[in-house]
Amino acid sequence: MDVALERIRKSYGGTAVLHEVSVTLRGGRVHGLVGENGAGKSTLARILCGAVPADSGHVAVDGARVSLRSPRDALRRGIALVTQEGAIVPALSVADNVLLGVPSGRRPRGLRDPAGDRRRLAGLARRTGFDLDPSARAGDLSSAHRQQVEILRALARGARLIALDEPTALLPRSAAADLLRLLRELAGREGIGIALISHRLDEVLETCDVVTVLRDGRHVRTAPAAGLTRDGLLRDMVGRPVEVLYPEPEPVPDGAPVMLAARGLSRGRAVRGVSLDVRAGEIVGLAGLVGSGRTETLRLIFGADRPDRGEVTIAGRPATGGGPSRAMALGAALVPESRAAQGLVLVRPTTENLALAGLPDRRRLGLVRRRAERRAVRETADALGIRGAGLDRPAWTLSGGNQQKSVFGKWLVRAPRVLLADEPTRGVDLAAKARIHRLIVGMAAQGVAVLLASSEVEEVLGLAHRVIVMRDGRPAGEFPRGAAGAEEVLAVAGLR
Ligand SMILES: Nc1ncnc2c1ncn2[C@@H]1O[C@H](COP(=O)(O)OP(=O)(O)OP(=O)(O)O)[C@@H](O)[C@H]1O
Ligand SMILES: [Mg+2]
Structure with a gap:
């Protein structure tokens, strides 16, 4: 037919x-x-x-x-x-x-x-x-x-x-x-x-x-x-040649403070004793197969789920048990894996979605802050190349990939100190992907601590200073930048 x-x-x-x-x-x-x-x-x-x-x-x-x-x-x-x-x-x-x-x-x-x-x-x-x-x-x-x-x-x-x-x-x-x-x-x-x-x-x-x-x-x-x-x-x-190489992250400065620390984090069978540190300016990759506990680890760190055991410290302050509001107050941001469900209020304008995470009590904003907010929103939309029928239209009118960029964007507007990113480039086109990669590396260069989970091994290897490989809820191996290729990482992750 x-x-x-x-x-x-x-x-x-x-x-x-x-x-x-x-x-x-x-x-x-x-x-x-x-x-x-x-x-x-x-x-x-x-x-x-x-x-x-x-x-x-x-x-x-x-x-x-x-x-x-x-x-x-x-x-x-x-x-x-x-x-x-x-x-x-x-x-x-x-x-x-x-x-x-x-x-x-x-x-x-x-x-x-x-x-x-x-x-x-x-x-x-x-x-x-x-x-x-x-x-x-x-x-x-x-x-x-x-x-x-x-x-x-x-x-x-x-x-x-x-x-x-x-x-x-x-x-x-x-x-x-x-x-x-x-x-x-x-x-x-x-x-x-x-x-x-x-x-x-x-x-x-x-x-x-x-x-x-x-x-x-x-x-x-x-x-x-x-x-x-x-x-x-x-x-x-x-419409023009595109650069799709991974941007090289800046070296982590000597003596950069630990911005994110997890000790013995555990929850059910999903996460079993995860300890890790991420320093200011450092990108740590979390690799692993589906079900290895990457997403759950990020959710525990952010406080979206409660750990059975273990502790989280963000910017030197205890965050365990305080939920997402505590993590956010300490400067953490989570770009979640499931965007439609967790990321956007689809019936509200894109501009508002981008602003939401940035400013928890928008109602009390003065004119000056509102103007600053609007500028931050516009700059973020430009930086990510968010395009659609109009940023004032409801977010559901955006194409799938542009919705995903918006979820990332709303955390950029907030200027976090600790970025927890779960599959940040899933569903975005290759040019936008390269943009997000540059943004992540740029944020790290400005001192943001990044924990990046991705099922694309190449992405983790390309961006991270250090890769932690998860398997069955535990860190099963760790590679400094350049020390391993995709094959080695996948072998530790348990593929073949
Ligand atoms: N119901 C709608 N109202 C207004 N604009 C819409 C609507 N549906 C789609 N659009 C717009 O139409 C354009 C094309 O969207 P479409 O979803 O077809 O893109 P796509 O190629 O599938 O992108 P992606 O790779 O991100 O999924 C976009 O600019 C989008 O914002
Ligand atoms: Mg589409």
Whole structure:
């Protein structure tokens, strides 16, 4: 099945976000869609699956124009969209999520045929290699498994074109590799068309047959992946050559004071006796596999969770048990891993979100402070390249990546002394990633103590003065800058 997006235009509040974009997605082909944060990728995918209407242009299936008024409409035509937000119903079981609405055997509408359902689920499990408990409640699943439910749901409905919006952003390496292999198989073996939106250009080049680049809502190029390179794609995305090397951190000054100290931090099975020091101006990386305790360690240090045992000292003052307000009062900031849930008040303007963390009692601000605040907000938005329909619009109108930059930005406005950053560049485009890297290194150069957790080993190795490798809730090894490569770190982390 071929699906053509023809001269699609879309504006929000007078700002054009797609300008006559045309792309043809073919059955049996994996089609990459890349572009900077805010380029219009998700909007195009939403139009493709009937979630938002185009202002003009149309969608044609096998040459015939169709009108897609809802995702359900699109699914009836064989077009499905898999997103991180997901379309599954948390209260229902895996089986119900996958099969509800799919005709069941010869039963009358609404009545299910349990044996038929089981057969169907088993067939889907064989096709995909997914191993999910059909009776599990979907809301209890990890995000990776919820994504699998969504893919099964699309396949159960006979989808012939599946678009996936950043499907690997939240997955650990090995799971990402499995998913990409499955997408290739679905295309190769079953002739299903795949549209893959991703910021990981290496995976795009490896997985896709063709790649389309969008820039500022315009179609820049569609070309076979075989003739493309990462640098070439980046140039097309950004419109100029881009520097993606890691910036070198400044050496930590002799005698720099310890700004953050943890002693014997423990909580349940997640964190078991973590002790570490971070000095002013130092970037300490926390590496480790998913589930190794990185995120939980940062949350304990910040006071977002209570430790069973252990102590935290921030800027020389005890912070244990004081909660986030105490940590913040002592100058600590946490950029959380889960941004949508913890980072932003989506219905409030972006400007306000950026200002919120900075000034806890904004109501009592005088005019001068307000002006200073507004300037700080604007400078931060510029430094991070936060772009969208307007900074005075609600944060939910920002593209995914721009929302993530905003979460980082709101802590920058606050000018912390201790920065706890959990996956600070997940979901942002490569140019923005380089910006955030420069900001982190710049903050350290000004004396901020940084504890940086990332599942990208290269990021930790590239930025940190020192890398602590976590395994099963404990520090399992430590490397000074330059002493280890990704392989060694992953070996200590327990991969292979
Ligand atoms: N509902 C909306 N109201 C106003 N503006 C919107 C809305 N939805 C999207 N936009 C704007 O449209 C532009 C394109 O957003 P889109 O989400 O398609 O980008 P994207 O390429 O998916 O970016 P990312 O890589 O960050 O996910 C952005 O400038 C965004 O702010
Ligand atoms: Mg997007």
